Amino acid sequence: MGAGSRQRRREAGTRKAVEPSLALQMPIVGRTRDLPRGSDHPSALDALSCVTRALRDRVRFEAPLADYTTLRVGGPAEAFLRVRTSEELTEVVLACRRSNIPWFLLGGGSNLCVSDRGVPGLVIHNRNEDLIMGEPIRVGTGHSLAGLFRRSVSHGLVGLEFAVGIPGTIGGALVSNAGAYRRSIAPLVRSLEIIDGQGLRSVGPEWMEFGYRDSRLRRSGSTGECLVSVELDLVPGDREGALAEARGYQRNRIFRQPWAPSAGSFFKNVYDVELARRIPGLPKDLREAGVVPAGYLSAECGCKGMVRGGCAVSPRHGNFIVNLGSGTAADVRALADEVRRRVHLQFGVMLEEEVLYVGEW
Numbered sequence: 001m002g003a004g005s006r007q008r009r010r011e012a013g014t015r016k017a018v019e020p021s022l023a024l025q026m027p028i029v030g031r032t033r034d035l036p037r038g039s040d041h042p043s044a045l046d047a048l049s050c051v052t053r054a055l056r057d058r059v060r061f062e063a064p065l066a067d068y069t070t071l072r073v074g075g076p077a078e079a080f081l082r083v084r085t086s087e088e089l090t091e092v093v094l095a096c097r098r099s100n101i102p103w104f105l106l107g108g109g110s111n112l113c114v115s116d117r118g119v120p121g122l123v124i125h126n127r128n129e130d131l132i133m134g135e136p137i138r139v140g141t142g143h144s145l146a147g148l149f150r151r152s153v154s155h156g157l158v159g160l161e162f163a164v165g166i167p168g169t170i171g172g173a174l175v176s177n178a179g180a181y182r183r184s185i186a187p188l189v190r191s192l193e194i195i196d197g198q199g200l201r202s203v204g205p206e207w208m209e210f211g212y213r214d215s216r217l218r219r220s221g222s223t224g225e226c227l228v229s230v231e232l233d234l235v236p237g238d239r240e241g242a243l244a245e246a247r248g249y250q251r252n253r254i255f256r257q258p259w260a261p262s263a264g265s266f267f268k269n270v271y272d273v274e275l276a277r278r279i280p281g282l283p284k285d286l287r288e289a290g291v292v293p294a295g296y297l298s299a300e301c302g303c304k305g306m307v308r309g310g311c312a313v314s315p316r317h318g319n320f321i322v323n324l325g326s327g328t329a330a331d332v333r334a335l336a337d338e339v340r341r342r343v344h345l346q347f348g349v350m351l352e353e354e355v356l357y358v359g360e361w
């Protein structure tokens with residue numbers, strides 16, 4: 001049986017499920033919330049009655065989110081809908097906001113640890129790949145970041161070489177200001193189309209309040225904003241040079257990073273000049289820049305290879321928690337807590353997660 005027919009059978013099966021209830025007033029945006037499932041709130045179908053029939057018919061229930069995250073852990077989405085264009089994304093998000101439906105926007109699922117109990121409300125799987133190639137490029141936030149590098153470079157536009165090995169979508173990259181090799185996506189942003197309390201509107205990059213692996217959308221108090229599309233300043237340049245640079249980065253990742261399912265670096269690196277000075281074994285360039293890699297701290301505390309249930313801290317990289325095959329979100333969290341505890345005990349530093357916990361914990 002092909003993957004397509006398996007998927008169709010699964011969808012047919014899930015449609016038979018009892019119509020679920022959607023329980024919360026607050027949207028869920030990338031962080032742990034206590035989200036009870038109740039019965040006195042509108043169902044997904046009722047609440048989405050204002051969106052087109054074509055979209056409504058695509059809603060699935062109890063969709064297993066482990067299939068949509070790179071860590072391959074987590075329970076089901078109460079309701080799940082894939083959108084493919086800016087129009088569809090806007091329509092669904094505005095409908096959820098109007099109806100007080102809790103919603104969560106899922107990109108490539110490469111920066112998430114979804115709870116074993118799953119995510120209540122509607123998970124909107126963003127596959128908005130709208131693209132207008134130009135200067136600037138305008139791209140839907142559901143487009144893959146690495147895919148955009150390939151497409152833009154084939155048009156002779158460069159600037160995204162650093163991003164070639166970063167999985168996930170443009171939207172997820174913007175939320176965490178994704179980057180590598182001392183570059184990140186923030187400086188490329190010219191403007192964004194967003195949905196917030198004022199509806200659909202255009203804003204400048206300052207609205208994002210970008211920081212190191214951070215933006216306003218990661219912080220508490222976020223009220224369910226959605227990034228619909230973005231204009232990126234990519235510039236005409238040397239196509240062969242860009243491809244060669246990207247290949248170098250890819251090779252580097254293949255040697256450095258574990259291959260087992262993960263969500264990439266679990267903790268943020270620590271920017272602390274004092275701490276960097278205190279660690280004699282730290283490479284000189286990092287000491288001078290005052291950067292202490294979280295993986296270095298984890299390794300120094302003997303965390304590499306540590307196992308909890310079906311997950312482990314990779315023996316290859318102290319900042320990667322990997323799924324050995326049967327891992328659960330609880331295993332991931334237990335490992336993360338233990339790494340944080342040991343690093344705090346030995347270095348007095350509280351590591352901060354780069355990975356976002358999502359759903360009911």
Ligand SMILES: Cc1cc2nc3c(=O)[nH]c(=O)nc-3n(C[C@H](O)[C@H](O)[C@H](O)COP(=O)(O)OP(=O)(O)OC[C@H]3O[C@@H](n4cnc5c(N)ncnc54)[C@H](O)[C@@H]3O)c2cc1C
Binds near residue numbers: 105166169173227264
């Ligand atoms: C092997 C591996 C290597 C990695 N290497 C790197 C690296 O080098 N550098 C780096 O920075 N990261 C890295 N990552 C982490 C991850 O790939 C990035 O953070 C990525 O940008 C996340 O994108 P995503 O689409 O998967 O987001 P998701 O994980 O799907 O979502 C992340 C958050 O963004 C929110 N979100 C997503 N789209 C939108 C939107 N349109 N509007 C509003 N909110 C939205 C989600 O709700 C969620 O809160 C790596 C991950 C893996 C698995």
